[in-house]
Amino acid sequence: MSENDSAARLLLPWHKAVRSELSRRWRDQGWPAALLLEAVRGSGKLALARHLAMDALCAEPVSQPNGALQACGACRQCLLMNADSHPDFIVIAPADSRVIKVDQIRSLTDFAYTRPQVSKRKVAILDPADALNLQAGNALLKTLEEPGSDVTLILLSEQRSRLLPTVRSRCQYFRLPKPALAELNDWVAGRLVSGKSAATSKHDEVLLPELVAAMTLAYQFSPWRTLEALRADGHQQPVLMTVMETLAACVEGRQDIFAGAQVLAKVPVEELLDLLLWVWASVFRLQLSEAAASEADQTLAQSSALKDLQTLVTSLESEAAETAYQALLAFRQQFNEGRNPSVPLFLEASLMKLREGRRNDEKAGKPAAVRPVDFLSALTQSQQLLR
Known part of the structure; x- marks a missing residue:
């Protein structure tokens, strides 16, 4: 596995407790329509978001000591995630430029409003959400205002002040703590x-x-x-x-x-x-x-x-x-x-x-x-x- 692959997939030791706490919270409250996860570049937040997505999509989640339900790693959903071929999971990132464009958000909207194909819900990650241009931000706002009942959007941000205030206000916010x-x-x-x-x-x-x-x-x-x-x-x-x-x-x-x-x-x-x-x-x-x-x-x-x-x-x-x-x-x-x-x-x-x-x-x-x-x-x- 290359260093880039590791950064996108390897859950860092100090993020395990964060994953457990968020999974436990959402077991009790239900998965949020949108989560804004803020941390510096290179912090491992994409890997954490992928693990949270696996927890949401897993067909046979395993109960943890604190009551959290985490992905089993062996069911069909988990195998599809590990193979990067899960039809109910996507990552939206800048393509040929430094920005996420409005056409990408329109595709995300289509994804969000169609029924899940093989899982009970859908998960989309925007990495980084800071890269949304103005038109894309406004297009995303429409999705956030009328979210589907079976979709979760995870917005990854290095500096949330770069996002539209109206986008920020419609997301659950979590700032990743720094490790010792x-x-x-x-x-x-x-x-x-x-x-x-x-x-x-x-x-x-x-x-x-x-x-x-x-x-x-x-x-x-x-x-x-x-x-x-x-x-x-x-x-x-x-x-x-x-x-x-x-x-x-x-x-x-x-x-x-x-x-x-x-x-x-x-x-x-x-x-x-x-x-x-x-x-x-x-x-x-x-x-x-x-x-x-x-x-x-x-x-x-x-x-x-x-x-x-x-x-x-x-x-x-x-x-x-x-x-x-x-x-x-x-x-x-x-x-x-x-x-x-x-x-x-x-x-x-x-x-x-x-x-x-x-x-x-x-x-x-x-x-x-x-x-x-x-x-x-x-x-x-x-x-x-x-x-």
Whole structure:
């Protein structure tokens, strides 16, 4: 099974309790006409939605200790689901563009208003529902206003504010909780080892707890995005490390601004914006934290995994990091609104501004590097700035 197939089908350990709770709730209340499931990209929400669909379609569901009814995995319905050939289940996703179009929603409407062929109900997943264009959203609204009695729509969203308010109001809403950081880090490390795709000798630091934790936070607790970012071969390094390395080199004058901007511009735009937001939130948080003033810890000081983030903390005036963060928020808003701002020009201007915000030689190097426990604690707290 490929990584993409795994992400779409593998129920993550921390989602098992969510599945059980939702299945139990719907056993008592009946399956909803529409469920809005929100979580970050790469969180495993599609796999969870597929398992919920199996629970709804299964002919012989098995009772769980908490009273939930979950798919047996062996009946005809379950076998059809596993073979991707169940006639009463569909997934609506963007086809040749980044949007779900009105014709796809019209097909969904036809699906919703016909009787189930082999099961007692029908299930459709929209992934991601954020991709609905205006006409498609309005067409979906009509289906939501007059839902069939035997159909459930599961809308997957990364940011529900992108959906029409009228669509949101007609769905049961559930926000997937984030896993514990330690549990997620252990899962990522285990997948790397089992897949024999751990770092090569050139980048043995990739499995250091500091780096895994930092990347987990940078990718907003997204297990599949974190795992993908850590799968580097001997000629590459994780994108987060490249971003931090480039920023630190440009700030300290070791790399030309325009060359640095070109390096950063090679990263996919949405991923780059996420990583830069996390870097500047972390720098700003660490500079404000009492932990940032603690005595240097030799172990962390020698860790190549996070040295570039530490360089940014100690080399920049706090105002520079805050300004970079605010400018990035404004740029991302323009990007999300489809105004097509120039990424290279923004990066060049940002790097120039950052170099101007470098601390003078007398101040550089202070505050000292922080202790590992304090550092990771502060990194975790920095995630609050991204919410």
